Amino acid sequence: MDVERIKFERTGGFAGIRLAADFDVSDLPDDLSQTLRELLDALDFPELPAKLTGNESVPDSFTYIITVEAGKWHHTVITGDAPEDKNMQELLELLNRLARKKIKKH
Amino acid sequence: MHNHRHSLECILPEHMLEQIATKGSDAQKQMAMDNISVVYQLRAERAMRASLADLFAPTMPRAADGGKERIIYDVKRGASLPGTAVRREGDPASADVAVNEAYDGSGITYDLYKEVYGRNSINNNAMRLDSSVHYRTGYDNAFWDGKQMVYGDGDENLPAEDRLFNRFTIAIDIIGHELTHGVTQFEAKLVYSQQPGALNEHMSDVFGSLVKQYQSRQTTTEADWIIGAGLFTPNVNGVGIRTMKAPGSAYDDPVLGKDPQPAHMKDYVNTPSDNGGVHINSGIPNHAFYRVAMEIGGYAWEKAGMIWYVTLRDKLGENSNFQQCADLSHQAAGELFGSGSLEQQAVKNGWSGVGITIGGETPEPKGCLEATLRFLGAA
Numbered sequence: 001m002d003v004e005r006i007k008f009e010r011t012g013g014f015a016g017i018r019l020a021a022d023f024d025v026s027d028l029p030d031d032l033s034q035t036l037r038e039l040l041d042a043l044d045f046p047e048l049p050a051k052l053t054g055n056e057s058v059p060d061s062f063t064y065i066i067t068v069e070a071g072k073w074h075h076t077v078i079t080g081d082a083p084e085d086k087n088m089q090e091l092l093e094l095l096n097r098l099a100r101k102k103i104k105k106h
Numbered sequence: 107m108h109n110h111r112h113s114l115e116c117i118l119p120e121h122m123l124e125q126i127a128t129k130g131s132d133a134q135k136q137m138a139m140d141n142i143s144v145v146y147q148l149r150a151e152r153a154m155r156a157s158l159a160d161l162f163a164p165t166m167p168r169a170a171d172g173g174k175e176r177i178i179y180d181v182k183r184g185a186s187l188p189g190t191a192v193r194r195e196g197d198p199a200s201a202d203v204a205v206n207e208a209y210d211g212s213g214i215t216y217d218l219y220k221e222v223y224g225r226n227s228i229n230n231n232a233m234r235l236d237s238s239v240h241y242r243t244g245y246d247n248a249f250w251d252g253k254q255m256v257y258g259d260g261d262e263n264l265p266a267e268d269r270l271f272n273r274f275t276i277a278i279d280i281i282g283h284e285l286t287h288g289v290t291q292f293e294a295k296l297v298y299s300q301q302p303g304a305l306n307e308h309m310s311d312v313f314g315s316l317v318k319q320y321q322s323r324q325t326t327t328e329a330d331w332i333i334g335a336g337l338f339t340p341n342v343n344g345v346g347i348r349t350m351k352a353p354g355s356a357y358d359d360p361v362l363g364k365d366p367q368p369a370h371m372k373d374y375v376n377t378p379s380d381n382g383g384v385h386i387n388s389g390i391p392n393h394a395f396y397r398v399a400m401e402i403g404g405y406a407w408e409k410a411g412m413i414w415y416v417t418l419r420d421k422l423g424e425n426s427n428f429q430q431c432a433d434l435s436h437q438a439a440g441e442l443f444g445s446g447s448l449e450q451q452a453v454k455n456g457w458s459g460v461g462i463t464i465g466g467e468t469p470e471p472k473g474c475l476e477a478t479l480r481f482l483g484a485a
C-alpha cells in the first residue's frame with residue numbers, strides 16, 4: 001500500500017512513560033520501509049477498525065495509537081498490548097524499535 | 107462503598123476521544139463534549155465489569171497445599187502465555203536470574219500479605235502465584251493480566267548504549283506492585299481510569315514498596331521509597347520510575363523527559379492519556395502514604411500498611427476517588443487504633459499535606475474541560 005508517513009504513540013505501561021514518533025517512510029532504510037509496507041498490507045491496515053479489541057483495563061498494559069498517512073488519506077488505529085494478529089505484534093515491535101532509535105537522535 | 111457522583115468527574119477513556127478527535131464532525135465533537143462525563147463513565151464501568159466477568163469465569167489455580175505455591179514460566183521471547191514451567195515451588199534455584207527474581211519476589215510478597223495482614227495469597231484463597239518471564243522481545247514492561255504476572259526483559263534487543271531499561275524482575279517492588287493489582291482486582295476492584303485508576307496504581311506502589319521494606323526489614327527512615335530502583339540502565343539520569351518521598355523527582359533525562367508525578371492536589375494532571383494519568387496522579391496518594399508512614403515511624407508495613415490494607419480490602423469501591431480514599435483510610439485508622447489516636451491523626455496530617463482535608467468536599471477537577479478541548483483541537 002501507499003504510505004508516506006507514520007505516527008506512533010505508546011502510552012501506559014508500568015513506567016507510565018510516553019513514547020511517540022513521527023516517521024517519514026522515505027527517510028527509513030529500504031529494507032525497513034519494505035517490511036513496514038508488507039506488514040501494513042498483510043494487516044489490510046486501511047480496513048482495520050479504529051479500535052481493535054484492546055486490554056485497556058489490564059493494569060500496566062500499553063496502549064498504542066498508529067496513524068498511517070498517504071497524501072490526504074489517513075487512518076488511525078488504537079490497539080492494546082497483546083493483539084492476536086501476529087502481523088500486528090510484529091508491526092508494534094518494529095515501530096517501538098524505530099521510535100526508540102528516533103528519540104535517541106534528538 | 108459506592109458513590110454515584112459521576113457528573114462531576116472527568117472520565118475520558120483515551121480511545122474514545124481519539125476516535126472522536128480523528129473521525130468526528132464538529133457537531134459530534136460538540137455532542138461528545140456535552141456528554142463526556144456521563145457517557146464515558148458508563149463506558150468505562152461497562153468495560154471493566156465485562157473484563158472482570160471474563161476474568162472470574164475460569165477458576166483460579168489453587169496452591170496444592172492450600173498455602174504458598176509459585177510457578178515460574180519462561181515464554182522464551184514469545185507472546186503465548188504462560189510458556190514453559192521452569193521452576194516450581196521448592197525447586198532449587200535456576201541458572202536464569204529472571205526466573206529466580208520472579209520466584210523470590212513473589213514469595214516475599216506472599217509472605218508479607220500472609221504474615222502481616224493474614225491474607226492467603228492474591229484472592230485470600232490460596233491462589234497459585236504464576237509468573238512468566240522473558241515475554242516478547244524488547245518488551246520494557248511488566249503487567250498483571252488478571253491471572254498472572256508477566257515480565258519483559260527491557261531493551262535487551264538494543265545496543266548497550268541505547269538501552270534504558272533492565273529486566274523488569276530486577277526490582278522486588280515491581281513484583282509486589284503487579285501482585286497487588288491482583289489483590290485490588292479481588293477487593294476494591296478499582297476501575298482502571300481517572301482517580302479510581304490512580305488509586306489502583308497507588309495501592310500497587312504502596313504494597314510494592316512495603317514488600318521491599320519488609321524484605322530488608324527497613325524502618326520508614328531507612329527506606330528509599332523509590333519504585334523501580336535499578337530498573338533504569340546507567341544511560342538514564344534517574345534513581346527509579348517513581349518516588350513516594352518526592353514525587354516528580356525520580357528522573358530527569360534528555361531521552362525520557364522528566365518524572366511527571368505531582369505530590370499535591372494543586373498539581374493534579376488532567377490528561378486523556380494513560381487512562382487519565384493513572385501512573386501520574388498516583389503521586390498524590392503515594393506521597394500522602396509516605397507522610398503518614400513517616401509520622402507514625404517504625405516499620406511502615408505494621409501500622410500505616412495495615413490502615414491501607416483494611417482500606418483496600420473493606421472500604422474502597424470500584425469508583426472511589428482520592429477524597430473518599432482519604433476519608434475511608436481515616437475511618438480505618440480510627441477503627442484499628444482508636445478515634446483521635448496518634449495513628450489516626452497521622453492519617454489526617456498525611457492527606458492534608460497533599461491538599462486533601464478529611465471530610466472535605468471533593469475538589470472539582472480543575473481544567474478538565476480545557477484539557478478536553480485542547481485534546482480535541484477545539485481550543
Ligand SMILES: [Zn+2]
Binds near residue numbers: 014059060283
Ligand atoms: Zn500498575
Ligand SMILES: [Zn+2]
Binds near residue numbers: 425
Ligand atoms: Zn457507579
